[in-house]
Amino acid sequence: MTSPNDSNKDTNNKHNDTDKQSSDKQNSLLAGIIERATKSGLGRKKLNPSAVESAVAKNMAKIHSNPTKLRLAFLGGGSFGTAMANLAARNGCDTTLWVRNKRTVKAMAKTQTNKKYLPGHKLDDRLKYSHDLAAAVKDKDIIFIAVPGLAFRETLKNIAPFISGQSIVSLTKGMEKDTFALMSDIIKEELPEVNFGVMSGPNLAIEIMKNMPSATVIASESEPLRHAVQAALHSAFFRVFASDDVKGVELGGALKNIYAIAMGMAAAYEVGENTKAMILTRALAEMSRFGVEAGANPLTFLGLSGVGDLYATCNSELSRNFRIGNMLGRGMNIDAAVKKLGQTAEGVNTIQQVHEKATREGIYMPITHALYAVIYEDKAALGVALHLMEAGFRSDVEFVMAHDHSNAALTAHMKSSASKTADKDSDKDK
Numbered sequence: 001m002t003s004p005n006d007s008n009k010d011t012n013n014k015h016n017d018t019d020k021q022s023s024d025k026q027n028s029l030l031a032g033i034i035e036r037a038t039k040s041g042l043g044r045k046k047l048n049p050s051a052v053e054s055a056v057a058k059n060m061a062k063i064h065s066n067p068t069k070l071r072l073a074f075l076g077g078g079s080f081g082t083a084m085a086n087l088a089a090r091n092g093c094d095t096t097l098w099v100r101n102k103r104t105v106k107a108m109a110k111t112q113t114n115k116k117y118l119p120g121h122k123l124d125d126r127l128k129y130s131h132d133l134a135a136a137v138k139d140k141d142i143i144f145i146a147v148p149g150l151a152f153r154e155t156l157k158n159i160a161p162f163i164s165g166q167s168i169v170s171l172t173k174g175m176e177k178d179t180f181a182l183m184s185d186i187i188k189e190e191l192p193e194v195n196f197g198v199m200s201g202p203n204l205a206i207e208i209m210k211n212m213p214s215a216t217v218i219a220s221e222s223e224p225l226r227h228a229v230q231a232a233l234h235s236a237f238f239r240v241f242a243s244d245d246v247k248g249v250e251l252g253g254a255l256k257n258i259y260a261i262a263m264g265m266a267a268a269y270e271v272g273e274n275t276k277a278m279i280l281t282r283a284l285a286e287m288s289r290f291g292v293e294a295g296a297n298p299l300t301f302l303g304l305s306g307v308g309d310l311y312a313t314c315n316s317e318l319s320r321n322f323r324i325g326n327m328l329g330r331g332m333n334i335d336a337a338v339k340k341l342g343q344t345a346e347g348v349n350t351i352q353q354v355h356e357k358a359t360r361e362g363i364y365m366p367i368t369h370a371l372y373a374v375i376y377e378d379k380a381a382l383g384v385a386l387h388l389m390e391a392g393f394r395s396d397v398e399f400v401m402a403h404d405h406s407n408a409a410l411t412a413h414m415k416s417s418a419s420k421t422a423d424k425d426s427d428k429d430k
């Protein structure tokens with residue numbers, strides 16, 4: 001496959017046939033690897049990732065011996081861009097990782113490690129590194145972007161002169177400051193002609209580097225692009241599922257960062273399992289409510305990019321957003337926590353954006369508003385949490401049973417029982 005664009009149906013059909021053959025071939029090879037791994041005892045004993053990896057590595061060359069291999073660029077040399085570029089290079093794709101700092105590029109090429117963001121993890125020796133943006137993106141099939149949300153538009157503007165037929169996939173889980181734009185919105189604004197997708201899921205970069213089995217979702221309206229991304233990144237340790245709900249998948253990844261901060265804070269207060277379950281589930285309700293207002297399918301939030309990513313980040317110290325929340329819960333202020341973290345925590349900006357938008361548009365987001373009050377209005381966390389518990393009677397899943405926002409039926413019922421009791425009392429008095 002040379003390009004995943006939709007421009008020529010015949011070519012695409014041929015590509016789809018080739019894709020299908022290569023994916024059948026890949027599936028049967030992977031099945032063989034897993035079967036051998038199971039027979040050799042690896043499946044039954046504690047999984048030994050390096051032994052399984054060497055078995056996979058031996059076969060990956062065969063899987064990707066297809067001459068029309070994908071040419072990929074990954075922009076952003078942080079933990080996630082590096083982890084994803086490494087996966088693609090290991091799958092045999094022609095992969096270049098673009099990093100903005102020239103000295104970092106030199107050091108990465110020399111040591112084949114990302115010392116700052118993924119120390120101690122050796123990268124695939126086929127991975128190429130570049131500081132030259134034009135050279136990195138020219139003649140590529142897909143450009144994956146993994147810079148923080150605040151740098152996304154600037155990155156697109158910088159690559160715009162070199163875009164001819166490449167597709168773009170956002171790996172970023174943030175929102176633009178002040179505009180509430182998601183990365184797909186920014187792509188449509190800056191590069192209206194390109195074919196694009198977003199990828200999101202429970203993908204803690206360090207676990208991926210350790211070959212811990214993981215899965216993600218590629219969402220795009222373009223089927224060839226979805227297939228191309230699956231072919232590029234799928235491996236025995238990393239499953240790539242597909243969706244056409246771009247908004248839903250992208251919002252899942254962006255919104256869960258808010259609740260990872262809330263759960264980090266709750267962990268600092270040593271809350272119980274019931275409380276964690278309540279926060280997580282009500283977070284999901286907020287996410288899907290907000291998603292529906294933005295035009296997403298609420299069912300998407302039940303998938304990997306919704307409940308999956310919520311679970312991974314709301315329960316793990318590996319999540320930078322969780323760590324920010326934990327520092328806040330231990331009494332640090334937001335600026336000090338962000339400085340101490342020294343890495344991207346998209347939720348810090350997302351809380352402000354979503355709080356403002358939800359307030360403006362009347363979307364019921366009590367956890368987000370509560371978190372905003374604690375972080376940005378200096379309200380006491382315990383008082384805010386108690387106030388949340390008093391938030392009236394509501395239905396569980398509003399897409400199953402709609403909320404009665406005024407609680408009108410209940411109020412009428414209570415008033416009528418109260419007046420009946422009063423009548424009885426006055427009869428007794430007579």
Ligand SMILES: NC(=O)C1=CN([C@@H]2O[C@H](COP(=O)(O)OP(=O)(O)OC[C@H]3O[C@@H](n4cnc5c(N)ncnc54)[C@H](OP(=O)(O)O)[C@@H]3O)[C@@H](O)[C@H]2O)C=CC1
Pocket residue numbers: 076077078079080081082100101117146147148149151154155171172173174203204205206342343344346
């Ligand atoms: N880490 C993870 O587990 C996952 C992260 N993501 C998402 O991926 C995105 C990137 O996060 P992640 O890799 O973790 O971030 P990191 O904090 O690990 O790294 C950020 C990277 O972006 C670079 N960068 C910052 N600003 C710019 C800019 N203006 N132009 C070019 N490069 C820039 C940094 O360069 P420098 O070092 O020079 O500052 C660094 O290489 C985020 O939206 C995150 O939510 C998604 C899934 C998992």
Ligand SMILES: O=C(CO)COP(=O)(O)O
Pocket residue numbers: 173201202203204205257260309312313318319320321322344345346
């Ligand atoms: O999105 C992530 C994992 O899916 C990473 O989460 P953090 O950005 O909180 O580290």
